[in-house]
Every structure is written in C-alpha cells, then in structure tokens.
Amino acid sequence: xxxxxxxxxxxxxxxxxxxxxxxxxxxxxxxxxxxxxxxxxxxxxxxxxxxxxxxxxxxxxxxxxxxxxxxxxxxxxxxxxxxxxxxxxxxxxxxxxxxxxxxxxxxxxxxxxxxxxxxxxxxxxxxxxxxxxxxxxxxxxxxxxxxxxxxxxxxxxxxxxxxxxxxxxxxxxxxxxxxxxxxxxxxxxxxxxxxxxxxxxxxxxxxxxxxxxxxxxxxxxxxxxxxxxxxxxxxxxxxxxxxxxxxxxxxxxxxxxxxxxxxxxxxxxxxxxxxxxxxxxxxxxxxxxxxxxxxxxxxxxxxxxxxxxxxxxxxxxxxxxxxxxxxxxxxxxx
Amino acid sequence: xxxxxxxxxxxxxxxxxxxxxxxxxxxxxxxxxxxxxxxxxxxxxxxxxxxxxxxxxxxxxxxxxxxxxxxxxxxxxxxxxxxxxxxxxxxxxxxxxxxxxxxxxxxxxxxxxxxxxxxxxxxxxxxxxxxxxxxxxxxxxxxxxxxxxxxxxxxxxxxxxxxxxxxxxxxxxxxxxxxxxxxxxxxxxxxxxxxxxxxxxxxxxxxxxxxxxxxxxxxxxxxxxxxxxxxxxxxxxxxxxxxxxxxxxxxxxxxxxxxxxxxxxxxxxxxxxxxxxxxxxxxxxxxxxxxxxxxxxxxxxxxxxxxxxxxxxxxxxxxxxxxxxxxxxxxxxxxxxxxxxxxxxxxxxxxx
Amino acid sequence: xxxxxxxxxxxxxxxxxxxxxxxxxxxxxxxxxxxxxxxxxxxxxxxxxxxxxxxxxxxxxxxxxxxxxxxxxxxxxxxxxxxxxxxxxxxxxxxxxxxxxxxxxxxxxxxxxxxxxxxxxxxxxxxxxxxxxxxxxxxxxxxxxxxxxxxxxxxxxxxxxxxxxxxxxxxxxxxxxxxxxxxxxxxxxxxxxxxxxxxxxxxxxxxxxxxxxxxxxxxxxxxxxxxxxxxxxxxxxxxx
Ligand SMILES: Nc1ncnc2c1ncn2[C@@H]1O[C@H](COP(=O)(O)OP(=O)(O)O)[C@@H](O)[C@H]1O
Ligand SMILES: [Mg+2]
Numbered sequence: 001x002x003x004x005x006x007x008x009x010x011x012x013x014x015x016x017x018x019x020x021x022x023x024x025x026x027x028x029x030x031x032x033x034x035x036x037x038x039x040x041x042x043x044x045x046x047x048x049x050x051x052x053x054x055x056x057x058x059x060x061x062x063x064x065x066x067x068x069x070x071x072x073x074x075x076x077x078x079x080x081x082x083x084x085x086x087x088x089x090x091x092x093x094x095x096x097x098x099x100x101x102x103x104x105x106x107x108x109x110x111x112x113x114x115x116x117x118x119x120x121x122x123x124x125x126x127x128x129x130x131x132x133x134x135x136x137x138x139x140x141x142x143x144x145x146x147x148x149x150x151x152x153x154x155x156x157x158x159x160x161x162x163x164x165x166x167x168x169x170x171x172x173x174x175x176x177x178x179x180x181x182x183x184x185x186x187x188x189x190x191x192x193x194x195x196x197x198x199x200x201x202x203x204x205x206x207x208x209x210x211x212x213x214x215x216x217x218x219x220x221x222x223x224x225x226x227x228x229x230x231x232x233x234x235x236x237x238x239x240x241x242x243x244x245x246x247x248x249x250x251x252x253x254x255x256x257x258x259x260x261x262x263x264x265x266x267x268x269x270x271x272x273x274x275x276x277x278x279x280x281x282x283x284x285x286x287x288x289x290x291x292x293x294x295x296x297x298x299x300x301x302x303x304x305x306x307x308x309x310x311x312x313x314x315x316x317x318x319x320x321x322x323x324x325x326x327x328x329x330x331x332x333x334x
Numbered sequence: 335x336x337x338x339x340x341x342x343x344x345x346x347x348x349x350x351x352x353x354x355x356x357x358x359x360x361x362x363x364x365x366x367x368x369x370x371x372x373x374x375x376x377x378x379x380x381x382x383x384x385x386x387x388x389x390x391x392x393x394x395x396x397x398x399x400x401x402x403x404x405x406x407x408x409x410x411x412x413x414x415x416x417x418x419x420x421x422x423x424x425x426x427x428x429x430x431x432x433x434x435x436x437x438x439x440x441x442x443x444x445x446x447x448x449x450x451x452x453x454x455x456x457x458x459x460x461x462x463x464x465x466x467x468x469x470x471x472x473x474x475x476x477x478x479x480x481x482x483x484x485x486x487x488x489x490x491x492x493x494x495x496x497x498x499x500x501x502x503x504x505x506x507x508x509x510x511x512x513x514x515x516x517x518x519x520x521x522x523x524x525x526x527x528x529x530x531x532x533x534x535x536x537x538x539x540x541x542x543x544x545x546x547x548x549x550x551x552x553x554x555x556x557x558x559x560x561x562x563x564x565x566x567x568x569x570x571x572x573x574x575x576x577x578x579x580x581x582x583x584x585x586x587x588x589x590x591x592x593x594x595x596x597x598x599x600x601x602x603x604x605x606x607x608x609x610x611x612x613x614x615x616x617x618x619x620x621x622x623x624x625x626x627x628x629x630x631x632x633x634x635x636x637x638x639x640x641x642x643x644x645x646x647x648x649x650x651x652x653x654x655x656x657x658x659x660x661x662x663x664x665x666x667x668x669x670x671x672x673x674x675x676x677x678x679x680x681x682x683x684x685x686x
Numbered sequence: 687x688x689x690x691x692x693x694x695x696x697x698x699x700x701x702x703x704x705x706x707x708x709x710x711x712x713x714x715x716x717x718x719x720x721x722x723x724x725x726x727x728x729x730x731x732x733x734x735x736x737x738x739x740x741x742x743x744x745x746x747x748x749x750x751x752x753x754x755x756x757x758x759x760x761x762x763x764x765x766x767x768x769x770x771x772x773x774x775x776x777x778x779x780x781x782x783x784x785x786x787x788x789x790x791x792x793x794x795x796x797x798x799x800x801x802x803x804x805x806x807x808x809x810x811x812x813x814x815x816x817x818x819x820x821x822x823x824x825x826x827x828x829x830x831x832x833x834x835x836x837x838x839x840x841x842x843x844x845x846x847x848x849x850x851x852x853x854x855x856x857x858x859x860x861x862x863x864x865x866x867x868x869x870x871x872x873x874x875x876x877x878x879x880x881x882x883x884x885x886x887x888x889x890x891x892x893x894x895x896x897x898x899x900x901x902x903x904x905x906x907x908x909x910x911x912x913x914x915x916x917x918x919x920x921x922x923x924x925x926x
Binding site: 069133137142143145149160311 | 473
C-alpha cells in the first residue's frame with residue numbers, strides 16, 4: 001500500500017539546475033569588491049544570457065526534433081542584425097530623438113523586418129539545403145557549414161566588409177539609478193524580452209497540442225510519425241520560428257554591442273553551442289538555464305580575470321558534463 | 335616497389351595518374367622549375383596542406399567523424415617548434431624536443447577528446463571540437479608571454495636551414511643551393527613520407543574496420559569491433575599527422591601565429607579542400623590542396639582584374655572581388671556534397 | 687474470410703544488409719495472427735517495414751485493398767494501423783494523459799472508450815498524471831497498447847509485448863488481449879513466448895533468416911509437437 005502511495009506522488013521537475021543560478025551569483029558576491037559592481041555584473045549577465053537564449057532556443061528544439069544541427073544558424077543572427085541596421089540607419093532621425101514612441105516606431109519595423117527575413121531564409125534553407133540530407137549527419141554538418149560560408153560571403157556582397165556602427169535608440173541609452181547602483185536600461189529591456197520569449201515558448205510547449213507534438217517529437221520522432229502525425233511539418237515550423245528568433249537575437253545583440261559585422265554570428269555561435277550542450281540537447285528549459293549560467297559566468301569572470309572569460313565558459317561546460325554527461329536536463333531519447 | 339609505396343591503393347584512372355605525376359614532379363623540382371620566393375612559398379604550402387588535408391580525410395572520409403579541432407593540432411605542432419626554437423635557441427636538439435613535446439601533447443589531447451566525446455553522436459563531437467578549438471585559439475592569443483599572442487613568434491633555425499647559408503660555391507642548374515632549398519626538401523620529403531604512411535594506414539586492416547564502422551555503426555558494434563576505440567585511435571593518428579604538418583610548416587615559415595595555424599579560416603579551408611578534392615580517397619587531398627593553394631595565391635589576382643573591370647555595375651564588382659572567392663568555393667562545396675561526394679578524384683575516376 | 691493485410695515478396699535492406707528476403711504472409715480479417723521466430727529472424731524489421739519506418743525495396747504490402755509499401759509512416763498510421771514497437775516508444779517526459787491525448791488523433795479522448803480501457807488496463811487510471819517515464823515495464827507496455835487503441839483501429843501491430851515481463855503480468859496481458867479480441871480489431875502479434883502465442887493466436891506465421899518458413903492455423907501447430915520442434919527449436923523453450 002505504501003508503495004503505491006510513493007508511486008502516486010508525482011515527482012516535481014528537477015530543480016537542482018535552476019538552483020545553480022543563485023548559487024553562482026552568490027558565490028561571486030564575496031569576490032567582487034563592491035555591491036553596485038556585483039549588481040551591474042549580475043544584470044549584465046542575465047541580459048546577455050537572455051539574448052543567447054533567444055538565439056539558441058530554436059536551435060536546440062530543431063536538434064531535438066530531427067537530429068539536425070544547423071551550423072549556419074550564426075548566419076541568421078548576423079543577417080537579422082544587418083537587416084535591422086538597414087532599416088534603422090535611414091530612420092536615424094526617429095531613433096535619436098528623445099521620444100519613446102518615435103524610437104519604437106523605428107525599432108519595431110526593424111525587428112519585424114529582421115525576423116521576417118531570417119524566418120523566410122530559414123524556411124528556404126530548410127527546404128533547399130537541409131531537406132536532401134535528413135538523417136545523414138555527416139553530410140548535414142558539411143552542408144550547413146557550406147551554407148554558413150555562402151551566407152557569410154553573401155553578407156559581404158550585400159552590406160560590404162566593413163563594421164557598421166549602430167547606436168541604441170535614445171530612450172534606451174543610459175541607466176536607471178538606485179543610490180549607488182546603476183542598471184543599464186537596455187539590459188533591463190533584454191531581460192524583459194528574454195523572459196517574454198521564454199514564457200511564450202513555455203505556454204506553447206505545455207498548453208497547446210502543437211507543443212505536445214513538439215515535446216513528444218523531441219523524445220521520439222519516429223513514434224510520433226507512427227501515431228499518424230507528419231512531424232516534418234512541425235519541424236519546418238520550428239525551424240522557421242527558430243531562424244526568426246535568431247534574427248531577433250541578432251538585432252538585440254547588435255544594439256547591445258552597438259556595432260554590426262559579418263563575423264558576429266559566428267562569435268556568438270560558440271556560446272550558443274556551449275549553452276545547448278550544457279542545457280542538454282533538445283531541452284528548452286535546459287537551454288534557458290544554460291544561457292543564464294553562461295551569461296553570468298562570462299560577466300563575473302570577464303570582470304575578475306578578463307583574459308580567461310571565454311575559457312571560463314568552456315570550463316563551465318566541462319564541469320557540467322562531468323556532473324551530468326547529457327547536460328542539465330537530458331532529453332529522454334529512445 | 336610502387337605497389338609497396340602506395341600500399342596497393344592506385345589512382346585507378348589515367349587522368350588522375352597524370353595529374354598526380356604532374357603535381358609530384360612539380361613539387362619535387364619546384365626550386366628548379368619555379369624559382370622565386372613566392373612560388374617556392376606556394377609549393378611548400380602545397381606540401382604542408384596535402385599532409386594536413388590527408389590527415390583530415392582519415393577522419394572525415396574514412397572514419398566518418400567531423401572534427402573542428404584539426405587546426406588546433408596543426409597549431410600545436412607549429413607552436414611546438416616555435417616555442418622551443420625561441421626559448422631554447424636554434425639548435426637541432428631544441429627542434430627535436432619541441433617536435434616531441436608537440437606530438438605528445440597532441441596525442442594526449444586527442445585521446446582525451448576522443449574518450450570524452452566520441453561515444454556520442456557525430457554532431458555532438460563536431461560541436462565539442464568546435465568549442466575546444468576556439469578556446470585553444472583564444473588561449474594562444476591571450477598567453478602572449480608564451481606564444482607571442484596575436485603577433486605570433488618569429489625565431490631562428492639551425493644554420494643549415496637559413497636562407498643565407500650557401501651549400502655549394504656554384505649554382506646548380508642556375509639555382510643557388512641555399513638553406514631555404516634545404517628547408518624546402520625537408521618539408522617536401524617529410525610531407526611525402528607521412529602522406530604515404532597515411533595511405534598505408536587507410537589501406538591496412540585497421541583502415542578497413544574504420545570504413546566498416548563508418549558504413550554501419552550498428553553492425554560493426556554487433557560484430558564486436560569496439561568502435562569507440564577504433565575511432566579514438568583514428569582521431570589520435572590524424573591529430574599526430576596534423577601536428578607533423580604544423581611542425582613542417584613552422585620549419586618553413588620560421589614563424590608561428592594564430593593566423594597561419596589556429597584560425598577558423600584554415601579549418602574552413604581544410605573542409606573545402608577535402609570535400610572538393612574528394613572525401614575518402616586520400617588522393618583528393620593532393621589534388622585539392624594543390625588547386626586550392628595555387629588558386630588562393632594566383633586566382634585572386636585574376637579576380638581583382640575582373641572586379642576592377644566591372645566597376646560601376648551594381649553588386650558585380652563585389653561578387654568577383656578577390657576576397658569573395660570563398661563565396662564561389664562555398665557554392666562548389668555544397669554542390670560537391672550533394673552531387674559528387676567523391677569530389678574531383680571521383681569525377682576523374684568515373685571518366686577513367 | 688478475406689485478408690486485411692497481405693505481404694508478398696517483401697524485401698528490406700538496411701544499409702548494405704539484405705534483411706527481409708522475400709516475405710509472404712497474410713493476416714486474415716478479425717483474427718489474431720502471431721508472427722513467431724527466433725531472435726534476429728527479422729520480425730521487428732517486418733513490422734517496421736509495414737509501418738513504413740523502413741522502405742521495402744521490393745514486393746507488395748496490401749492493406750485493406752491498397753498497396754501501402756511506398757507510403758510514408760504517418761500515411762500508413764492514418765489508414766487505421768496502431769503500432770506498439772518493441773521498445774514501446776513511450777514518451778517518458780509526457781504524462782500518461784498526455785501520451786494518450788496525443789494518440790487520439792481525431793480530437794478529445796472518447797470517455798466511454800477510456801472507461802472500457804481502464805477496465806482491463808487499470809494502471810492507466812491510477813497513474814493518469816504521472817510522467818510515463820516513471821511507470822514500471824509492465825505499466826509502460828499497457829500504456830503503449832492503450833495508445834495504439836485509444837481510437838478504434840483496423841489493425842494493431844504489437845512487437846513482443848511480453849519481453850522482460852514477470853509471469854503474473856504476462857497472465858494479465860493475456861486477459862487484456864482477450865478483451866481486445868472481442869472487438870473487431872485485427873491483431874498482428876510478434877512473439878517469442880510460445881505459450882503466450884498459443885493462448886491467443888488464431889493463425890500463425892514463422893520466420894527465419896528474413897523469410898517465412900511456415901504458416902497455418904495456430905491449433906494445428908499447437909497440436910504438432912514435432913513441427914514445433916522443427917520450426918522453433920529449443921530457442922523458444924530457453925526463452926521461457
Ligand atoms: N539498424 C540496423 N542496422 C543493421 N542491421 C540491423 C538493424 N536492425 C536490425 N538489423 C539486423 O536485422 C536482422 C533482423 O533483426 P530484427 O528484425 O530486429 O529481428 P527480430 O525482431 O526477429 O529479433 C538482425 O540480423 C539484425 O542484426
Ligand atoms: Mg525484434
């Protein structure tokens with residue numbers, strides 16, 4: 001009898017990985033000389049993590065669904081940034097006034113254009129480049145690498161090889177000040193957008209039928225097909241949405257750094273890969289936590305020992321893989 | 335004799351045989367038929383890249399794994415020589431020590447990566463190696479006290495290998511035999527011997543097991559080959575050969591830096607060469623590396639002419655700009671993967 | 687009696703390997719057909735080929751009057767075929783309810799049908815909100831079967847449902863299948879457990895090395911000890 005009772009107790013989701021975020025943040029506190037600095041770094045880390053999450057989330061789902069890893073994903077990030085730049089630069093008058101509404105009137109179309117272009121490119125990329133090599137991992141890696149080369153070069157052809165400066169809209173510059181503590185407005189915005197994307201994804205995945213299909217497909221796409229669903233359609237949708245999110249992330253990243261260049265996507269890709277591996281390939285929740293961890297560690301270590309900032313993330317990845325070889329939230333694969 | 339050298343793996347095509355013989359003759363006689371600093375540089379780079387790409391073919395073409403850490407091992411070889419020569423002085427002993435240290439380091443690192451991640455999927459391995467290689471490149475540029483950072487290291491070599499050293503009083507066939515030419519032949523024979531060694535590896539029973547694993551992991555595992563062990567060993571052999579290529583390159587350049595060995599651009603070059611040349615053929619590395627390095631050095635001049643001529647037409651000057659040649663190679667690369675996976679060598683063999 | 691499913695000269699290659707080498711057998715309407723054979727004979731491959739998970743390189747697979755050998759897996763399933771794979775294919779991260787909701791393609795789960803299923807698969811009701819990964823092996827098997835029949839299906843393909851189960855649970859499984867046989871669902875059951883097969887089967891086909899080596903009625907085979915020995919050898923006894 002007691003046995004049945006145990007079995008009936010529904011185990012909650014594994015919370016240990018989630019706890020890592022406050023643990024790391026608190027562990028950094030004594031190392032950092034002042035509280036305001038710590039707050040600034042923590043917010044910066046969370047903001048960076050959110051942006052990485054936006055860029056990485058689609059990629060991890062795509063992998064989960066079809067075992068496809070798109071090495072050209074970084075190109076979508078870059079393209080999103082360039083498309084937004086092409087919209088924002090002519091509208092400089094609107095972005096550089098002090099009116100929030102004027103700023104948004106420039107920013108929203110820029111973001112929408114970026115997402116539309118990268119989403120459409122993603123769709124085309126899936127149909128033309130990836131579809132012929134489904135299930136052939138080796139060719140798939142090669143083909144998406146080829147896609148990356150061609151995309152990067154095309155960016156050079158269209159936008160030229162130079163780094164373009166892109167300043168933040170006027171109302172998003174500067175900081176909120178609380179006593180000694182200054183928090184950059186743009187970082188707050190990044191956190192809000194990141195949380196919104198995460199919440200939307202969470203709702204879709206857990207409250208809708210398509211979400212159910214995606215979650216099942218990530219575990220065992222063959223079984224989903226055996227139940228009579230065309231998983232490829234779902235996959236195409238996710239691929240397109242993931243590419244559009246890469247575009248959104250690219251815009252946010254570009255405004256954060258206030259420059260755009262053709263190599264930016266590839267630079268972030270390394271972080272994205274680390275995040276996906278840490279989170280557990282295919283897991284959106286893991287990707288979210290992984291992204292925040294990477295953002296925080298990058299900022300703390302970047303402050304304490306700038307030389308090893310990227311190395312610290314690799315180290316984080318290795319440590320987590322030693323602890324959980326499949327990442328924080330291993331996806332139950334057949 | 336030839337059979338022995340090639341381990342019984344012949345070009346199997348008249349056209350390919352002719353091409354290979356031309357390349358061999360061109361490289362063997364380069365100092366005499368293509369005198370001049372730039373052309374000798376190109377020839378030496380061809381030799382090094384043949385070895386580098388062939389070792390990558392062992393992984394990609396024969397074992398079926400994609401690694402993005404190949405330039406890391408290439409770099410370890412080059413930095414081994416560079417650090418030893420600049421710290422311990424330009425003696426043969428320090429070069430030997432540097433090479434040995436580099437090879438040991440590569441072997442350990444490749445085995446470690448192999449054991450940690452070859453159990454998992456091809457894709458995971460590719461991602462991990464990409465992250466590790468990037469980390470390594472950043473490490474090399476950050477530890478500037480040791481590696482010279484972004485600037486890299488310039489160093490002296492033993493007297494015999496220096497351009498100022500004259501071996502004979504009189505020129506041979508009109509070419510002065512100096513240390514540079516000795517270095518060239520060190521590179522040439524080193525690369526040739528190691529290439530033949532790799533050819534032997536892929537045609538050995540070990541190489542056949544690798545191909546069996548590539549074809550069907552499920553079956554190979556069921557038959558009882560421990561595929562992880564086989565793949566780890568292949569990974570290690572490839573890493574050692576890449577380091578050897580790095581050693582030769584460092585001997586030739588008397589310089590080692592991130593741009594010549596560790597950069598991701600070189601990794602991309604290797605991928606392009608191996609796929610366009612022909613995966614899983616070994617000879618693809620020879621043909622591909624030769625064409626690529628020559629094109630890299632001379633084709634771009636042509637593109638510049640075309641680009642200058644097209645000034646005024648929208649986008650076109652950009653499309654044929656010399657820096658854009660990767661665009662065309664990328665397209666060729668994608669077509670190769672789809673249409674002719676055995677690359678140029680496959681085409682030549684099909685045409686006989 | 688007409689045949690719901692008929693395989694004729696079906697060949698399947700996996701990579702370079704020629705696994706099914708001309709498989710011929712029929713599954714009559716309404717009954718339970720058992721596909722027997724030792725390990726590695728090709729039974730699983732056979733079911734996967736019917737489902738379109740492997741593509742047949744030659745031969746016909748006629749289901750309900752049409753050749754389905756070149757259809758995609760979802761298309762095959764939509765014709766009314768439920769599949770319980772050897773690995774069960776449970777979605778471990780989804781709850782029992784979610785597993786079944788997904789399987790009910792046509793819309794919300796029919797509660798009358800669900801109550802009927804709870805009758806012979808009681809574990810489902812008890813663990814309704816539990817992630818399926820936490821179920822025991824037998825319970826997972828029940829869920830896998832429930833998932834395949836959550837809506838009425840014409841044909842049910844079940845791959846070794848008794849694999850790794852304790853005898854008491856197998857007895858329960860026999861009862862569950864008896865209940866299913868009372869409906870008009872046709873069943874193709876892959877088995878190595880001869881007692882289980884004998885208890886349920888109407889017709890039988892025996893496979894070896896990618897071919898059908900015997901087919902006929904179950905009663906005949908059950909009565910003919912010599913034939914059993916010849917076809918199934920010791921491997922089946924050893925399995926029990
Ligand atoms: N993915 C695969 N790759 C190669 N061979 C396979 C694969 N799956 C099954 N086989 C082979 O096909 C044969 C039949 O297997 P299977 O259909 O699983 O047999 P059964 O279900 O009767 O035990 C076996 O020899 C097995 O080794
Ligand atoms: Mg089986």
